[in-house]
Amino acid sequence: MYILIVDDDLVDRKLIKKMLISDGAQLHDITEVTCVLDGFQAIEKTYFDVILLDYNMPKEDGIEMLIEMRAKPKLGNTAIIMISSSENSSVAIECIEAGAQDFLPKGDITRSSLNxxxxxxxxxxxAEQRMHDSYLAVKHMAERDQLTGLSNRYHFEEVLKVMIANNKRTKNCVALLALDLDNFKNINDTLGHNVGDEILVQTVTRINNCLRRDEGFARLGGDEFAVIIGGICNINQIGMIANRILAKVSEPFVYNGITINCSVSIGSAVYPNDAIESHELLKCADIAMYRSKQSGKGKISFYKAQYQYEFSRRVDIQNSIKHNLENKSFRLFYQPVFCSKTQRISGVEALIRWPDTEISYTPDEFIPIAEECRLIEPLGEWIISTALQQLSDWQQNFQIPLTLSINISPVQLQKSTLLTYLLTTIEKSNVKSSNVILEITETAFMEDSKEVIDILTTLSNNGFRIALDDFGMGYSSISHLMSYPIDIVKLDKSIQPLDDNNDKRLKIIEGLSLMLKALDFSVVAEGIETPTQHALCNTLGIDYLQGFLFARPMPAHEISQLLKKEK
Structure with missing residues (x-):
């Protein structure tokens, strides 16, 4: 056994050494030093199984060496027996509490007791070492993300608190980056979670290559990450690091021969400019990150106080959508669509409206939020069921071949459950699918997804008619007419000529109308507000008309009154 004796008393050292040598049962390799400093130098050069450490010495007490050793990782790697001329039990307790494995009064030391x-x-x-190793392993598991090996949210928040506390003393700035992968859910949904996990691991490698070693990096959950950047002197430093990350992550990923494109949205907040507490700083960075997503994704946004208001408003709307869905308090309005030949109502478009409450929001405000937080699915199902039941009532009461137009979100089109829900609901409502027009905007076609083509084709094959809403004048719109099973085109009101004698706009609307008629599409002109627009539509032979000139969106009972007049 390798033994180190740290004692300033020569007589005591000789006595202990004699007892150890006289023990014939075991051979010992013994080293002697007279002070704590020499003791540290000895253990740096040689491994010892046990240290016999004198409690009280002139320059530095042995208890101080004990405390310092136990502050080292892995308990200092050596068992320690404290020895002392004192027999006071409080001294013994102090030594044991400080991490010694035993305490021996010098007056009680015998060869047998020492052995x-x-x-x-x-x-x-x-045994203590095994327990400590187990503790460290559990601690590591509790602080680390198992997939990426990064700090998890709990550990990251603790590190952030320490970083802010340290920078309070040095009066330096700390930047916090909140990162979120864009459209990552689509990767999991289409390619599987194994592929998603591999993308996360590769993303972590790329981001790590953009950071310094002393910068904290954590996975907060899912596809959310965070980075702490200390010692900030200039905001440009943040921008440089963030832009490196944006560029690296945006490079195509390759997995089993499949090329996958992904980007990251980043929000930045700075201590103490934006917040002085760690949880507030994280909140500010999150708000800035959401701003990046709203601005088109794949960008960095720096926190501004205005974002706090916008974020709070967004949260209020999201919570209110959930509440209104649970209480079925949304309203449906219906705007009539008139046949240009008969001047009679041929159909209606169902339009969602916020409940009649003190605080109200327009569809332009709450629909995008419903889409982003995946509330558009239950909201869309409520619209479909409510509108189809209303159509059924009108058809039974008035015996009119009325059509119903329902706006379908691009998010709904990505769900295979849409067709099943539509078919089930029309069957319950006793409505024919040919009376239902599903209005799709061009945003649904942005990625030219095969899945979107397939679901629209399936809907068309099941009798539903597909309308392309907000038809513009770009090349992409025209190409979509050829690629997708579209039956009806609704001309975007923004390209329709107003009463301003704009020759270019007149020629555009005339050209589009001729093209659409030649391709056998039914054409709806929406946003008709003036007699001049109406006259132009008649001249061009537009099939259907919709706009404030004829009727505004109105509750179902007002539509019923209009239908009564037309019987």
């Missing part, structure tokens, strides 16, 4: 103390101390230390 037992050495063996027991070594065994106790080994």
């Amino acid at each position: 037992k103390a050495l063996i027991y101390a070594k065994k106790r230390f080994e």
Whole structure:
């Protein structure tokens, strides 16, 4: 056994060494030093199984060496027996609490007691070491993300608190980046979670290559990450790091021969400019990150106080959508569509409206939020069921071949459950699918997704008619007419000529109308507000008309009154 004796008393050292040597049962390699400093130098050069450490020495007490050793990782790697001329039990307790494996009063040391103390101390230390290793392993698991090996949210928040506290003393700035992968859910949904996990691991590698070693990096959950950047002197430093990350992550990923494109949205907040507490700083960075997503994704946004208001408003709207869905308090309005030949109502378009409450929001405000937080699915199902039941009532009461137009979100089109829900609901409502027009905007076609083509084709094959809403004048719109099973085109009111004698706009509307008629599309002109627009539509032979000139969106009972007049 390798033993180190740290004691300033020569007589005591000789006595202890004699007892150890006289023990014929075990051979010992013994080193002697007279002070704590020499003791540290000895353990740096040589490994010892046990240290016999004098409690009280002139320059530095042994208890101080004990405390310093136990502050080291892995408990200092050595069992320690404290020895002292004092027999006071409080001294013994102090030593044990500080991390010693045993305490021996010098007056009680015998060859037998010393030998037992050495063996027991070594065994106790080994057991303590195993327990400490287990603790460290559990601690690591509790602080680390198992997939990426990064700090998890709990550990990251603790590190952020320490970083802010340290920078309070040095009066330096700390930047916090909140990162979120864009459209990552689509990767999991279409390619599987195994592929998603591999993309996360590769993303972590790329981001790590953009950071310094002393910058904190964590996975907060899912596809959310955060980075702490300390010692900020200039905001440009943040921009440089963030732009490196944006560029690296946007490079195509390749997995099993499949090329996958992904980007990241980043929000930045700075201590102490934006917040002085860690949880507030994280909140500010999150708000800035959402701003990046709203601005088109794949960008960095720096926190501004205005974003706090916008974020709070967004949260209020999201919570209110959930509440209104649970209480079925949304309203449906219906805007009539008139046949240009008969001047009679041929159909209606169902339009969602906020409940009649003190605080109200327009569809332009709450629909995008419903789409982003995946509330558009239950909201869309409520619209479909409510509108189809209303159509059924009108058809039974008035015996009119009325059509119903329902706006379908691009998010709904990505769900295979849409067709099943539509078919089930029309069957319950006793409505024919040919009376239902599903209005799709060009945003649904942005990625030319095969899945979108397939679901629209399936809907068309099941009798539903497909309308392309907000038809513009770009090349992409025309190409979509050829690629998708579209039956009806609704001309965007923004390209329709107003009463301003604009020759270019007149020629555009005339050209589009001729093209659409030649391709056998039914054409609806929406946003008709003036007699001049109406006259032009008649001249061009537009099939259907919709706009404030004829009727505004109105509740169902007002539509019923109009239908009564037309019977």
